[in-house]
Amino acid sequence: MTVLPARPSIIHSSLLGIAQIIAWGGSFYLTAVLAAAVVHDTGWAQSWVYGSLSVGILISGLLAPAVGKLITRFGGRPMLLASSPILAIGLLLLAIAPNLPCFVGAWLIIGTGMAAGLYDPLFATLGQRYGKNARGAITQVTLVSGFCTSITWPLVALLVEHLGWRGACLAYSAMLMLLVLPIYLFTLPPQAIKAPTTEAAGVPTEEQHLPAPQGRVYWLMTASFILAAVIMTAISVQLISLLQARGATLVTALAIAALIGPSQVGARVVEVLFARKAHPIWSMLGSTAMVAIGLIMIMAEPGLAVLGMILYGTGSGIRSIVRGTLPLALFGAKVYPLVLGRVARPTLIGQALTPIVGGLIQQHFGATVTFAVLVALALSNIVLVALLRREVAR
Known part of the structure; x- marks a missing residue:
């Protein structure tokens, strides 16, 4: 079993903040810059191009309780590690989408990655690992990731200008695999998770303690x-x-x-x-x-x-x-x-x-x-x- 420090280091928290910048930039904040180029290139309805983000957010919300239960049982590291390839696959499908239904369908995958890899899963992981000491880490992560739109929107615009909107999606997909995934591997070492105890009825104790x-x-x-x-x-x-x-x-x-x-x-x-x-x-x-x-x-x-x-x-x-x-x-x-x-x-x-x-x-x-x-x-x-x-x- 890996012995964890009482709180993550500033370096680890900063790296997690960078990972969040990339993850948010490749999902929640992507449409704001990408949509105009998509509509201009394809002629697809603007309402659907923008609405695809709502589809992704909706899927993320529907999956959130299940993600919380999985983190409680198995820890947050597997969930965060899975989020990078899920988001990367969604962006790859976005880049090669031949029609609007496929484009919207790709956002179903991206929404799944959002549920597994944005703030809430990361905060849950830090809280589970460090208890009350997680507050400082959460603050440090949000301090770094506060520059998200200031970095993401100009970067996406630059990628769209030089690579087109499809190339921008591919570039972001690569960043999720080559940068975000290694960051999670480095900053979140394996942790032994104690299996939830159960009562006679087979209901996890954690569920019983959750506020009614x-x-x-x-x-x-x-x-x-x-x-x-x-x-x-x-x-x-x-x-x-x-x-x-x-x-x-x-x-x-x-x-x-x-x-x-x-x-x-x-x-x-x-x-x-x-x-x-x-x-x-x-x-x-x-x-x-x-x-x-x-x-x-x-x-x-x-x-x-x-x-x-x-x-x-x-x-x-x-x-x-x-x-x-x-x-x-x-x-x-x-x-x-x-x-x-x-x-x-x-x-x-x-x-x-x-x-x-x-x-x-x-x-x-x-x-x-x-x-x-x-x-x-x-x-x-x-x-x-x-x-x-x-x-x-x-």
Whole structure:
């Protein structure tokens, strides 16, 4: 049996962050840059090309609970190791897709790889291995991976320019096998996993200890994560068009949107330096408040959009840490993978539906109403987190 250190080294955490940049760039963030080239080259319907990402996210959400159970039973290393070839195969199929049905079908494979290899499986693995000491590792991973869009989108654009969209998919497929897979092999040594004990009825003890569906802490946390993910997805997909609809030029909208990445990274630095010993519920409360205030400023006054976007990005950056650290603090390392898997399903389904619903709201009611809906969701999330904090205090 391999003796594991109390916490992963900074080098290991940084390498895991790099692996996440590549994995997210080859899945969740790929369509934003690739879609225009695909539509131009093939003539396929733009709605289906963009909608294929929703298919992938939906599959990821449906598989998330099963992934959590597998990690609980066998550890996260096999799941993360499997995610690289699954994503690579999906991108290979994407590159050679002769028609739209095959293109959408490739996203079913990519969605499976997303379920096995993005934040939630990695956080579950770290929580299972290092217990309460995983918080620092999760923060360090998100600190590095906070540069994802800043690196991924220019890289994909460069690959598309020189290799075409099919060549870009092949290049990313190679990176997943040649870079991400070796990183997981190096940073995640084999770990002996104690088999779950069973009761007379044959039900795993971990399942019995998982919070019941009526548990207020569990459901308040899940609802808050869903709202936060829906807001993040809507901003990621619609921000530039919303700002333009309210009078900003494309250059101005891009400049404002570019503030999100540095703000997220700055928030994670603050978390590393000052908030490591505080309960994650306080980080969550601060995150939801900053997101709400930032969106209100953007909606209310164009001149406050820059400051509003910095506040939003800071809150969003803290949220990505809290989604890993709060369930660990509330429910413990033993059932942590199961909790993450259960929470991930409704969260990812909400994210999959967001581009469709958000697009319809913007199309029929305009940018101001769309921002108002996002603000309402953000304010509702503050209420949910306040109720959750009260339950935690009990």
